[in-house]
Each structure stands twice: as structure tokens, then as C-alpha cells.
Amino acid sequence: TIENAIKRKKSEERLRLLESAVANANDAIIILEAEPGEMRGRRILYVNKAFTEMTGYNYEEATNRTLRILRGPKTSLSALNKLRIALEQIKPVRVELINYRKDGSEFWVECNIVPFADEKGLFTHWVSVQRDITERKQAEEEREMLMRKIESINADLTELNQELETIGAERTMSLMALTVADRVRNPAAMIGGRCKRIIQKEGVSESLRENIQYIIEGAENLDKIVKDFETLLKNRQSKFKHDDLNRVLQRIVSVIEKEARYKGVELSVKMSNEPLRMNMQQDLLRVALFHIIKNALEATSVGGKISVETFKEGDNVAFSVSDTGYGIPEDEIEHVFKPFFSTKERGFGMGLPLVKQIVSEHMGNLFIESKSGHGSTFKIVFPARWREDKLY
Ligand SMILES: Nc1ncnc2c1ncn2[C@@H]1O[C@H](COP(=O)(O)OP(=O)(O)OP(=O)(O)O)[C@@H](O)[C@H]1O
Ligand SMILES: [Mg+2]
Structure with missing residues (x-):
């Protein structure tokens, strides 16, 4: 049909x-x-x-x-x-x-x-x-690889941070101990001296004399304790050795490179061709260099640049880190070395005091040039040669 x-x-x-x-x-x-x-x-x-x-x-x-x-x-x-x-x-x-x-x-x-x-x-x-779905799979694989990379960076950083913390805590403690020692010894000596003068005066009752004698003994004891403590700290110093500053830097470069890449910050490291031999405590110096670069990384955001350089300056050995980060306002520069000064939400403010302590133990000088909003340069100059007995 x-x-x-x-x-x-x-x-x-x-x-x-x-x-x-x-x-x-x-x-x-x-x-x-x-x-x-x-x-x-x-x-x-x-x-x-x-x-x-x-x-x-x-x-x-x-x-x-x-x-x-x-x-x-x-x-x-x-x-x-x-x-x-x-x-x-x-x-x-x-x-x-x-x-x-x-x-x-x-x-x-x-x-x-x-x-x-x-x-x-x-x-x-x-x-x-x-x-x-090749593209999707590739993206997935890439993401996985990236995650693995980030994990390995994290592991590296945790390790370095732990190292930093142990050494840092030890250093901070001795730094504080020395400060405490100074603060205790002077008043103790003052109290002892005054008491001695009092009992030399005539007309002091026997019971008061006895009491004051106690105080004098106490003050002398305190002085002795502080002295013992100080000798202990000074003897605990680890040994200085002649070594190459570039080698110290080389050991932390890979970790910093990874973190810079992760943060999207361009990192350039220019080391002098000749070795930069100087008197150093390697592990301490490494902590100081690492911390200055870490601060630079923390101050710099995506697209920024950090240049690390080592070079000879006359007879001296120099290390500098420049960043294009947020910089330090003029009126803050004098505070950055004070313990607990930090402008970071989770900053502890112990990095630079530690750096300063380490640099001064190496007879070095630290210079900061910074412009708020434009970046900062931290430079350390170490004398290549000095006598160890000049320490303290
Ligand atoms: N490269 C830099 N650029 C800008 N500001 C800096 C730089 N380095 C240090 N600062 C300033 O100095 C302050 C003190 O630095 P410091 O390293 O002592 O402590 P922190 O980095 O804040 O905390 P942390 O104890 O974790 O190191 C910082 O909070 C920051 O304000
Ligand atoms: Mg810091």
C-alpha cells in the first residue's frame, strides 16, 4: 500500500x-x-x-x-x-x-x-x-609527575629545615646564654661589691654582718656559675677549617633551584671561577647562606628574579643575593637583625639574627641595600685569612 x-x-x-x-x-x-x-x-x-x-x-x-x-x-x-x-x-x-x-x-x-x-x-x-584520551592521560601523568616532584622538594626542604632548626636552636641558645651571662654577671658583681663595702663600715651589727656575708657568698657563687657556663660555651665551639665558599653554596643550590622553580621565580647562580678559600665552619656557613636565599625567595613572587653571586673583593671573599621582591622599608632595615622581628604572618624572626651571629663568628661583615617595592641585596664579605685565636 x-x-x-x-x-x-x-x-x-x-x-x-x-x-x-x-x-x-x-x-x-x-x-x-x-x-x-x-x-x-x-x-x-x-x-x-x-x-x-x-x-x-x-x-x-x-x-x-x-x-x-x-x-x-x-x-x-x-x-x-x-x-x-x-x-x-x-x-x-x-x-x-x-x-x-x-x-x-x-x-x-x-x-x-x-x-x-x-x-x-x-x-x-x-x-x-x-x-x-591521550591528551588527558598525558595531563594526568604530568600532574602525577609534578606531585612526585613537589613531594621530593618538600622532603628536601624538611630535611634542610630540620638541620637549620637544630643548628639554629643550638646557636640561639648559646647566643641567649651569653646575653644572660652578661646580664647576670654584672649585677652579681655589683651586689657583691656593695655588700663588701657595707661590712667594712663600722657599727654593723653582728647578725647583719652574717646575713650580708651570705649575700656575698651567693653573689660569688653566681659569678662562678656564669664563668663556668661561659667557658663551657666557648670550649664547645666547633673547629674552623679552610674551605671553598663555592663548595658550601653548591651544596644548597639544588634545593633552592627546586624551590625557585616551584615558586615560578627565576634563579641565577654565578660562582667565581677560582675557588674562594676562607676560614669557616662549613655547617654554620651553609645555614647562613641558605637563610639569606630563603628570605629572598620568600620576598619574591612569580616572575621575579633572584641572583646569587660569589666573588673576590680584594683580599676578601664575598657572597651576595639580590632579589626583585617586595624590599624593606627604610625605617625597618635597622630592625631586621633583632630577634623576633618579622613582617611575615608565620615568621619567627630568628633567621637574620642567626645569620648575623654566624657572620660575626666568621669575622665577616653584612651589608643590606634595599628599596621598598623594588628588591633587596644582601652581601656578606669575609676576610679570607684571620687567626682563630682572635675569636672572642
Ligand atoms: N630579601 C628580603 N626582602 C624583603 N624583606 C626581607 C628580606 N629578608 C629579610 N626581610 C625582612 O626581615 C625580616 C626578618 O627576617 P628573618 O629572616 O629574621 O625572619 P623571618 O624570615 O620573618 O622569619 P624566620 O624566622 O622564619 O626566618 C623579615 O620578616 C622581612 O620583613
Ligand atoms: Mg627568614
């Missing part, structure tokens, strides 16, 4: 439309036969244009073969297993795996396979849609 003819025409049109949609889809579309045949795999009955573009196999090369042509050494076995089980159970499945093009190159795909039934509900084919 005419009606039937119209109906048939309509459904033919629909079919053509669907066909062209499949043929021109951006994703690779593959139609497989329902059951594995003699080839021990389901035969490919149809592939679209996108499949050819994705894999390099044209229609003739792909049909009548199996999806095995796409597999290779890096194709995940667990993904293939998941596929196999779903196909056996006639269930839709989605896996991500590495496929191989005709030329042998690899690419990542997200592969969806769904069973397809005819009008009567009879299972006749599999339809597979494959999408190239």
Missing part, C-alpha cells in the same frame, strides 16, 4: 541519517559480530572514518579481523580481562587502555562496548565507541 511505502521510505531515511551520523562521528565506531568465530575473537564488521583516522587502518584492512590488531605490549592485561568478562556475560563495559596504530605508535582510548539487539530483542552485534 501507499501508506506502507511511505512508512518504509521514512524509516529508510532515518536509517540513512543514522548511518551518516555513525560514519561521520568524531569518535571511532566499530561494529563487531556477536559471538567469537574461528578467529578466536569477534570479527570486525564495520569501522567508520574516525576509526581509520585514529588507527591508520582503512575499512578493508580492519574488517574481517579482530580488535586484537589494536593491542600491544603496553595494553593493560587487567583492562583486557575486564573487557573479556563483560563480553562473555553480554554486558556493556567501559575501559581505558593503550592501543596501537598501524604504524606501531601508541595512543590512549576510552573504549565503550555495548551489546546490540535487533527489533525482536535478539542479540546480534556489539557496538564499540572509542575516544582518543
